[in-house]
Amino acid sequence: MNPKFIMANGNLVRVLIHTDVTKYLYFKAVDGSFVFNKGKVHKVPSNDMEALKSPLMGIFEKRRARKFFIYVQDYDEKDPKTHDGMDLTRVTTKELIAKFGLDDNTIDFIGHSLALHRDERYLHEPALETVKRMKLYAESLARFQGGSPYIYPLYGLGELPQGFARLSAVYGGTYMLNKPECKVEFDEEGKVVGVTSEGETAKCKKVVCDPSYLPSKVRKVGKVARAICIMSHPIPNTNDSPSVQVILPQKQLGRKSDMYLFCCSYSHNVAPKGKFIAFVSTEAETDQPAIELKPGIDLLGPVDEIFFDMYDRFEPVNEPSLDNCFISTSYDATTHFESTVVDVLNMYTMITGKVLDLSVDLSAASAAEE
Secondary structure (H helix, E strand, O other): OOOOEEEOOOHHHHHHHHHOHHHHOOEEEOOEEEEEEOOEEEEOOOOHHHHHHOOOOOHHHHHHHHHHHHHHHHOOOOOHHHOOOOOOOOOEHHHHHHHHOOOHHHHHHHHHHHOOOOOHHHHHOEHHHHHHHHHHHHHHHHHHOOOOOEEEEOOOOOHHHHHHHHHHHHOOOOOOOOOOOOEEEEOOOOOEEEEEEOOEEEEOOOEEEOHHHOHHHEEEEEEEEEEEEEEOOOOOOOOOOOOEEEEEOHHHHOOOOOEEEEEEEHHHOOOOOOOEEEEEEEEOOOOOHHHHOHHHHOOOOOOOEEEEEEEEEEEEOOOHHHHOEEEOOOOOOOOEOHHHHHHHHHHHHHHHOOOOOOOOOHHHHOOOEO
């Protein structure tokens, strides 16, 4: 799976606080968030002040961008006075941006590195979603006053399932790990009745799984290409950040979707001192990951070891109300968890019939370390 950072003010943090898993986890802010533009790596400007300092824009464009950032910062869905006469549920992102006169270059980094859209479709969709995503980025950045809006668990993402396993045990859950060849069993009506492994069947009324367990109930929707790189230095031009994300917007590379660089190191206790692990990933457009990922790999500087990998992405095509199988979609190429959490929350609603209320007090996440 592709490792991902966690949006500090995003839905995954809300889920972790809501479920109380935070007491088993320690987070640390991720040092930097950068964007690739015209062959160079730049820090992502995230508010009106940073927009004025950013080398991504000329002096007049900076003023226009600053006005747009202030509009987004002040925008309140419930207060029409902040809407400037525009209904963002109807006005497209392209129309909203045109009002501020921003050029294509600025639109590119706002759409891809702040609003974290993966392709250009957002331009023709209602602007409200983009404004909300930009606000989430700014709020997440403000939470730890770090150089990025992301956090990551100390000792890596394996801590997340471990935290849930501990909590599950408190409520009487049983974990059977590393069971080989799990076969899902059905009755004559096609409803799930259990899971068999090593001659034992665990009976159940519902199964929640990823696509690999039920290949006949999913369809392929894409493919992710990635490179896993071990290095002895941070990614160049990222202020020597021990942990960092760099987004390469698709337009800059002449591609259909973005490319992502994820890097972390000993600072999050996931590598020995002095070692850095970088992942370069993208939605594959060919069967040649080494060639396709070259623009991202070229930004890494000298690499000690490199491994290439491709995996198919699937989504469920079954009807859970008929077979009681709840299947997640595969991980995408993005380097943050927001798209994954939406999928999980939808599954929760399908399984329980309830919508999870995530209006939690985020100050409760003070288990995070600066």
